[in-house]
Amino acid sequence: MNRLVFLLTLISYNLWAQGVDEKHLKNVRQLTFGGNNAEAYFSRNDKYISFQSDNKQWGLECDQIFYLDVKKDTKTEKPNLISTGLGRTTCSFFMPNGKSVVYASTHEAGGHACPMPPDMGKKYLWAVYETFDIYVADLKGKIKKQLTNTPGYDAEATISPDGKSIVFTSTRNGDLDLYIMDIDGKNVRQITHELGYDGGAFFSPDSKKLVFRASRFSSEAEREEYKENLKKNLVAPTNMEIFTCNVDGSDLKQITNLGKANWAPYFTPKGDKIIFASNHHSQRGYDFQLYVINADGTNLQKITTESNFNAFPMFSYDGKKLIFSSNRDNGGTRDTNLFIADWVD
Numbered sequence: 001m002n003r004l005v006f007l008l009t010l011i012s013y014n015l016w017a018q019g020v021d022e023k024h025l026k027n028v029r030q031l032t033f034g035g036n037n038a039e040a041y042f043s044r045n046d047k048y049i050s051f052q053s054d055n056k057q058w059g060l061e062c063d064q065i066f067y068l069d070v071k072k073d074t075k076t077e078k079p080n081l082i083s084t085g086l087g088r089t090t091c092s093f094f095m096p097n098g099k100s101v102v103y104a105s106t107h108e109a110g111g112h113a114c115p116m117p118p119d120m121g122k123k124y125l126w127a128v129y130e131t132f133d134i135y136v137a138d139l140k141g142k143i144k145k146q147l148t149n150t151p152g153y154d155a156e157a158t159i160s161p162d163g164k165s166i167v168f169t170s171t172r173n174g175d176l177d178l179y180i181m182d183i184d185g186k187n188v189r190q191i192t193h194e195l196g197y198d199g200g201a202f203f204s205p206d207s208k209k210l211v212f213r214a215s216r217f218s219s220e221a222e223r224e225e226y227k228e229n230l231k232k233n234l235v236a237p238t239n240m241e242i243f244t245c246n247v248d249g250s251d252l253k254q255i256t257n258l259g260k261a262n263w264a265p266y267f268t269p270k271g272d273k274i275i276f277a278s279n280h281h282s283q284r285g286y287d288f289q290l291y292v293i294n295a296d297g298t299n300l301q302k303i304t305t306e307s308n309f310n311a312f313p314m315f316s317y318d319g320k321k322l323i324f325s326s327n328r329d330n331g332g333t334r335d336t337n338l339f340i341a342d343w344v345d
Contacts, residue, residue: 021305024292025322025341030329031073032337035060038312038325040338041158043094046070046316049323050082050092050101051338062114065092065103067139070321070340082141086112088129091156096163096183100138102147104155106131118234125234128153128176134168134185147185153233156199159183160207161317165247167191167210169199176235178212180247191249195223197235200263203247205271210247211255213240213263213276237261242276244295255297261288264311268292269319269343275303277311290324309336315343 022028031040035055042049049070052063058078066079083089087107094101106115110131118127132155134147148154152171159166167180178191178198191210192198201212215235217223222239229235242265245252256262258280265276272295277288281302290303290310304310307328314323322343327336 022303024303024344026344028339028341029073030337030339031068031070031323033073033075034335034337036063036334036336037338038336039091040312040323040325041093041314042070042316042321042323043067043098044096044317045098046318046321048094048098049338050094050103051079052090052092052103053079062088063090065089065101065137067101070323080139082137082139083107084141084143087131088114090132091158093158095136095159100136100144102134102136102157102159102166104132104134104157106133108133108146118232123236124238125229126237128171128230128233128235130171130233134166145185147181156201158202160203160247161205162207164207165203167201167203167247169201171230174230176230178210178249191245191247192252193249196226197237197240198243200265202266204267205269208247209244209267209271211242211244211265211267211274213265214243214254215240216254237263242274242293244274253297255293255295257297258300264313266314267295269315271295275313275315275322277313319343 034057035053037053040049040051048067050067052065054060054063065083068079082101084107087105087110089103089105092101092103106129115129118125130152132153134154134157135143136145137143150172154170157166157168165180170179176197178201179188181188197215201210238261240261240263242256242262243254260280262278265274273292275292278291279288287308288311292301307326309327312325323340325336326339
């Protein structure tokens with residue numbers, strides 16, 4: 001067999017293997033090219049996504065919020081900036097009208113510069129910037145309303161499919177708990193109450209339940225470490241499981257018990273399963289694959305196999321597409337890009 005035939009055979013085998021291993025994903029297409037791109041979420045008509053990026057080629061020092069037509073990609077068209085370009089932003093989500101986006105930003109209280117990243121030392125930690133508040137902006141970047149204005153971290157906002165409510169994470173009570181407010185920012189009520197990080201919450205398709213990541217503790221030493229980190233506006237995301245509850249906080253259930261970091265959950269279109277990212281299978285920390293599990297915690301299935309980071313999955317509202325972040329096909333760099341695929345049950 002000559003080298004060309006061997007190479008073509010190898011390529012064909014790799015494509016076949018990917019199709020077998022990632023059988024739920026078809027027609028995978030890359031949307032961004034460079035930097036760290038994450039938390040991409042569909043508009044209600046499934047035509048656009050909002051996402052955050054720190055792509056240096058766009059003159060960014062830290063994450064800002066953009067939106068993009070899903071039929072295009074950032075090679076053919078630079079995405080539209082939604083955030084102010086000041087401070088640091090996170091966690092955008094389209095409002096029901098499709099004409100505005102909710103997101104968190106430090107620009108108001110934290111000044112124009114990007115806040116300093118945490119000094120992690122020997123541990124991997126996330127910063128919980130106390131200057132984050134939640135805003136609504138139109139697609140031209142004009143801020144229409146500030147939804148939160150309390151001391152401490154307010155971020156990770158997502159919206160119920162029925163368009164009535166926003167769930168978010170806040171430290172307003174001294175812990176990282178989930179809260180729900182009406183779509184206009186009124187009627188705020190606390191949903192979770194147990195010590196630990198409750199975050200990254202999304203509503204079920206019928207808007208009656210929440211799925212989220214949470215850290216819980218098996219020893220007093222772990223509890224004290226969490227509290228000490230939080231005093232420094234830090235949290236260790238290396239030990240989290242997936243939970244669900246009703247939107248009033250009742251019927252709280254732990255869905256996974258896998259160990260390590262299980263996060264970025266999202267209900268499947270029928271609401272009977274949950275897709276999430278996990279490194280429980282890995283001997284090293286940085287190997288995250290997507291998994292699907294029944295909402296009762298049974299029948300765990302691996303979805304991705306390509307690359308060693310796949311996370312932030314969201315289904316389109318019609319249930320036909322999945323968007324996610326991955327460092328596949330990044331040419332050996334550390335870039336994390338957005339990918340969209342047809343979902344195959």
